[in-house]
Every structure is written in C-alpha cells, then in structure tokens.
Amino acid sequence: MTHFMRIGELASKTGISVEALRFYEKQGLLKTPHRSDAGYRLYDEKTLKQVSFILKAKAVGFSLKDIAGLLALEVNREQETCESVKNFAQSKLDEINAKLAELQRMKDALQQITDACCGSEKSAVHCTILTALSEDEGEPEHH
Amino acid sequence: MTHFMRIGELASKTGISVEALRFYEKQGLLKTPHRSDAGYRLYDEKTLKQVSFILKAKAVGFSLKDIAGLLALEVNREQETCESVKNFAQSKLDEINAKLAELQRMKDALQQITDACCGSEKSAVHCTILTALSEDEGEPEHH
DNA sequence: CTTGACCCTGAACCAGACGTCAGGGTTTAA
DNA sequence: TTAAACCCTGACGTCTGGTTCAGGGTCAAG
Structure with a gap:
C-alpha cells in the first residue's frame, strides 16, 4: 500500500x-x-x-552533476552493461577515497596542533595553532 | 635569506x-x-x-569564508585568547569528523554494492548496483 | 628602442545551486 | 462559500568562486 x-x-x-x-x-x-x-x-x-x-x-562533496550521473545509470539500465556501471561506480569510489585521505590528513594536522595548544585564557600571541597555520599549515615537527 | x-x-x-x-x-x-x-x-x-x-x-569542503575565519585568527592574535582559538579549531575538527563519517558511510555502501556486482559485459537490466541505488540507496541487506 | 612576457586595476561575465516573485489554479476547514 | 494553505509555471535574483576583458604600465632581451 x-x-x-x-x-x-x-x-x-x-x-x-x-x-x-x-x-x-x-x-x-x-x-x-x-x-x-x-x-x-x-x-x-x-x-x-x-x-x-x-x-x-x-x-x-559530490556535485549535482555527479549525482545525476550516478542516478542516470538507473534510467538506461537496458542500454548499459553491468561492466560500465561497475566501472562508473568504481571511479566514484576512487573519488571518495581520495577525499577521505585528504580529510584524514587535515584532521590529523588540525588535531595535532589543537592538542598542542594550551587553551588558556591568555593572549594568543604564541598560540601553537596559529603558529602552525601560518608557518607550516599543519605539520609542527621542527623548531 | x-x-x-x-x-x-x-x-x-x-x-x-x-x-x-x-x-x-x-x-x-x-x-x-x-x-x-x-x-x-x-x-x-x-x-x-x-x-x-x-x-x-x-x-x-571548507568554504573560502571558513578558511578566512581560521586565517583571520592569525591577524588579531593579540586580541584573541588561546582558548577561543582552540575552540574554533575544535569546532572545525568536529566538522571534519562529521564529513569523514559521512564519507565513510558512503564508501562502505558503495563498496558493498560494487563488490556484489558481477561486472559482466551483458545488459545491466538486473545489475545489483542499479537495483541497490534505486531501492535502497546503498544498503542491500534485505530481500 | 621596441617587442614580448609579465604585472596592475576595475568591471563585466559565468556556472552551480538554489530562492523569490508574479500571476493564477486547488483543497479543505470553518 | 470563502479564507488559508497548498500547488503550478516561468522568469528573474542571489551568493560563491572564480574567469575574462579593457586599458594600461614594467622590464629584459635583441
């Protein structure tokens, strides 16, 4: 019903x-x-x-066009081969993996500097987050 | 130099x-x-x-405005407290984690149905990927 | 001393992803 | 039977993140 x-x-x-x-x-x-x-x-x-x-x-992060592409597969099912559908899906999967990796890198970087920050109520002149961002955009290993 | x-x-x-x-x-x-x-x-x-x-x-996936927000902290360092900077960074971190989780869900779902697809050169009329997308957008556990 | 590669500003233009508005039907509760 | 709440189409407006264009300096090589 x-x-x-x-x-x-x-x-x-x-x-x-x-x-x-x-x-x-x-x-x-x-x-x-x-x-x-x-x-x-x-x-x-x-x-x-x-x-x-x-x-x-x-x-x-997929554009409407990307999504239309995925959903369009459904429409012309009979014209598509299983192979091409799978290839398309795999390429989207590759994109997802790339984004995942990039996000993970950003997370690690931001997490590291956030952890290292004292978080006090004092002026942020020497704040490690800002220093890391402006000098090394997120990998604070030296000095 | x-x-x-x-x-x-x-x-x-x-x-x-x-x-x-x-x-x-x-x-x-x-x-x-x-x-x-x-x-x-x-x-x-x-x-x-x-x-x-x-x-x-x-x-x-951060907008230019988001990024400006992070970088703006650098500008008025002396006015900011370490605390507020850390809070801002933490909220960005939360956003990243949410995106990460969402992406991971999409990945798992797409991976599952992709793995299940035969990938043959025949017509995709019965393609498991298309079926999964149109019926369940990616979690093929029942029927 | 000029030609080509490079740089400047400001304004116009563009695609993506919607939102808004005008002008007009439909449904439903009072 | 009428007002509120909903729906329709089509055109135009908006914000983001740029690109293109017009008109014009700068600089190194030949």
Missing part, C-alpha cells in the same frame, strides 16, 4: 525546500513524478530514499 | 591562477603582500604554504 505525498510533504520530510525539489527534478536528479488531476506532483516512499541519497552525496 | 617572488611564480608553484590569487587577497585569505617599486606583488616562501593550506582546506 503505497502512500502518495505532495511536494510539500516530501519537502518537510527530507528537510529540503520545495523549490530545491523542483530544481532537482529539472536537473534530472529526480524523475518526473506522477501528477494528480490538478497537476500536483505525487511522490511515493521510494522518492524519500532517493532524496536522502542525494543529500548524503551532496554532503560529502 | 628570503626569496621574493611575483604573483606569476606563486601561481605556477601552487598550480592556481593569478586571478584566483588576487581574488583570495580581496577576500582576505591572503594578506596584502609587499609591493615592488612598480607596484608588483612580492611574496615570500611562507605564502606558498599558506596557499597550499587554503587549497587543502578547499579540497575537503
């Missing part, structure tokens, strides 16, 4: 604006939904998950 | 455009550099590291 909702409900359930949803549709991220007699968009539960996928992908 | 370089050299060494460098300066990401008699910008080695910090921060 599938429950259909209008765009406002989808918007409030996903925490995204109605305008953004219509925009995603225009960009090909959401396929054109069913319409009520009055012309209102009607969405099913699946769309909820698709939207949350889009949001997650966005949150980790 | 500090070697001063002009904007073109800084650009080629950092792999960023001259225009972008001037733009960063306008946005307060790079402090106004020394000028030659002719009015040319002159940068020292430290700037090289600052730029690479900016690039790394950008690469992991």
Whole structure:
C-alpha cells in the first residue's frame, strides 16, 4: 500500500525546500513524478530514499552533476552493461577515497596542533595553532 | 635569506591562477603582500604554504569564508585568547569528523554494492548496483 | 628602442545551486 | 462559500568562486 505525498510533504520530510525539489527534478536528479488531476506532483516512499541519497552525496562533496550521473545509470539500465556501471561506480569510489585521505590528513594536522595548544585564557600571541597555520599549515615537527 | 617572488611564480608553484590569487587577497585569505617599486606583488616562501593550506582546506569542503575565519585568527592574535582559538579549531575538527563519517558511510555502501556486482559485459537490466541505488540507496541487506 | 612576457586595476561575465516573485489554479476547514 | 494553505509555471535574483576583458604600465632581451 503505497502512500502518495505532495511536494510539500516530501519537502518537510527530507528537510529540503520545495523549490530545491523542483530544481532537482529539472536537473534530472529526480524523475518526473506522477501528477494528480490538478497537476500536483505525487511522490511515493521510494522518492524519500532517493532524496536522502542525494543529500548524503551532496554532503560529502559530490556535485549535482555527479549525482545525476550516478542516478542516470538507473534510467538506461537496458542500454548499459553491468561492466560500465561497475566501472562508473568504481571511479566514484576512487573519488571518495581520495577525499577521505585528504580529510584524514587535515584532521590529523588540525588535531595535532589543537592538542598542542594550551587553551588558556591568555593572549594568543604564541598560540601553537596559529603558529602552525601560518608557518607550516599543519605539520609542527621542527623548531 | 628570503626569496621574493611575483604573483606569476606563486601561481605556477601552487598550480592556481593569478586571478584566483588576487581574488583570495580581496577576500582576505591572503594578506596584502609587499609591493615592488612598480607596484608588483612580492611574496615570500611562507605564502606558498599558506596557499597550499587554503587549497587543502578547499579540497575537503571548507568554504573560502571558513578558511578566512581560521586565517583571520592569525591577524588579531593579540586580541584573541588561546582558548577561543582552540575552540574554533575544535569546532572545525568536529566538522571534519562529521564529513569523514559521512564519507565513510558512503564508501562502505558503495563498496558493498560494487563488490556484489558481477561486472559482466551483458545488459545491466538486473545489475545489483542499479537495483541497490534505486531501492535502497546503498544498503542491500534485505530481500 | 621596441617587442614580448609579465604585472596592475576595475568591471563585466559565468556556472552551480538554489530562492523569490508574479500571476493564477486547488483543497479543505470553518 | 470563502479564507488559508497548498500547488503550478516561468522568469528573474542571489551568493560563491572564480574567469575574462579593457586599458594600461614594467622590464629584459635583441
């Protein structure tokens, strides 16, 4: 028993604006939904998950175009080979891994200098964080 | 012995455009550099590291405004307390950790469905990747 | 002493990712 | 049956992060 909702409900359930949803549709991220007699968009539960996928992908730095690429695979399933789909997914995976590595490096660097900072209420003239940032952007091993 | 370089050299060494460098300066990401008699910008080695910090921060999803915030701490060092600097850094660290976790979830999900895909040269009608994306956006545990 | 590579400023322009507004139907609760 | 709350389309506005352009100096080599 599938429950259909209008765009406002989808918007409030996903925490995204109605305008953004219509925009995603225009960009090909959401396929054109069913319409009520009055012309209102009607969405099913699946769309909820698709939207949350889009949001997650966005949150980790993929562009709408990237996401459209991933989702587009679904559309022309019959034209695609399993191989090409897998290759595409793998290249996205490579991108994710690159971002992960970069983030991890930043984290380590920022963590190190944060740990080394005294955190006192005194003036930050000699603050190790600032020193590290301005001199070494995050690898405070010497001097 | 500090070697001063002009904007073109800084650009080629950092792999960023001259225009972008001037733009960063306008946005307060790079402090106004020394000028030659002719009015040319002159940068020292430290700037090289600052730029690479900016690039790394950008690469992991921080906006120019975020980065300006971090770098701005450097400017009014004497007005800032070590405590506030550390707090700011910690909140950035929290953001990084959140991104890291989200990326890791995406990676795991994508990795799982990619591993499960046969990768054959046949039509992708029954491709597990596409099925997973359209139904469950990446967690293929049931049915 | 001029040509080519480099630098300057300011303004205009651009893509991505939406938000807003005008003008107009629809649904529903009172 | 009417007001509030919702929905539609299409056009235009906005912020970010730059790039391009116009008009013009500077400097080293030939």
